[in-house]
């Protein structure tokens with residue numbers, strides 16, 4: 001079902017009875033029976049057209065949330081919303097570019113218009129390149145990395161927190177950072193700088209709005225099998241060994257494992273967790 005011409009795709013469905021064991025299977029009726037850890041919540045997910053964001057949207061919906069999914073690839077997020085609806089969940093697809101404030105505002109407005117509230121934001125869209133030393137990196141690449149990873153989170157936090165303050169219910173924001181937000185991982189300098197900035201925005205947001213019932217946390221994501229990772233490994237195959245060998249668990253994450261941590265942080269089960277840099281990295285940053 002479409003709302004607002006081609007820009008929005010709203011999907012709502014009912015029933016199947018498969019347990020949401022890993023976020024990739026069909027959903028049961030938790031979203032409709034109010035039993036999931038995110039029941040009754042409306043959560044915006046950026047970067048939902050693939051990887052961690054898509055896994056998160058599936059999982060959040062299975063945990064009872066209405067999800068508002070966004071990314072630039074409209075076809076992908078519409079398919080995702082339809083898939084969630086077919087599994088009994090609630091999903092709204094709103095295409096947009098996180099670097100454009102008006103696009104982000106449109107997503108937030110659509111969430112409130114459709115579901116009456118916004119309780120959470122999973123600010124997960126990101127972009128990276130690999131293999132180019134700092135002094136050889138084009139300024140345009142630096143700009144794009146900072147725009148997507150930092151300005152994108154900035155745009156989302158501004159729009160999401162404004163709504164949360166207005167309706168007075170509080171809320172939770174989870175920003176996708178990276179091990180590169182804490183240390184020089186071997187990723188490009190611009191990506192490392194960008195993810196460090198995401199940590200700064202997270203801490204500042206947690207501090208400014210903690211008294212208003214709004215929690216803000218960052219995920220310190222380790223190597224995860226997604227399209228972004230596939231691209232990085234295609235560009236620089238030698239990185240795979242270093243990614244896996246330093247991880248205490250000697251493997252990469254599946255996207256749903258990152259999504260599980262985000263779901264927890266967005267839920268009331270993390271009610272006294274804010275300003276955190278939560279590792280989902282197989283022990284990489286502890287090594």
Ligand SMILES: NC(=O)c1ccc[n+]([C@@H]2O[C@H](COP(=O)([O-])OP(=O)(O)OC[C@H]3O[C@@H](n4cnc5c(N)ncnc54)[C@H](OP(=O)(O)O)[C@@H]3O)[C@@H](O)[C@H]2O)c1
Pocket residue numbers: 046047048049050051052053070071072073074096097098099124125126127128148176177178179221222223224225226227228229
């Ligand atoms: N995979 C890893 O190993 C790893 C490790 C640490 C951190 N991370 C972080 O995890 C997050 C998710 O990445 P992923 O691994 O799931 O990679 P992915 O599969 O490539 O997903 C990236 C997502 O970001 C979206 N995106 C990129 N630029 C955008 C823009 N300008 N506006 C709106 N959306 C945009 C993409 O959608 P469209 O192209 O459709 O717009 C896509 O949905 C990123 O923040 C990344 O930095 C990943």
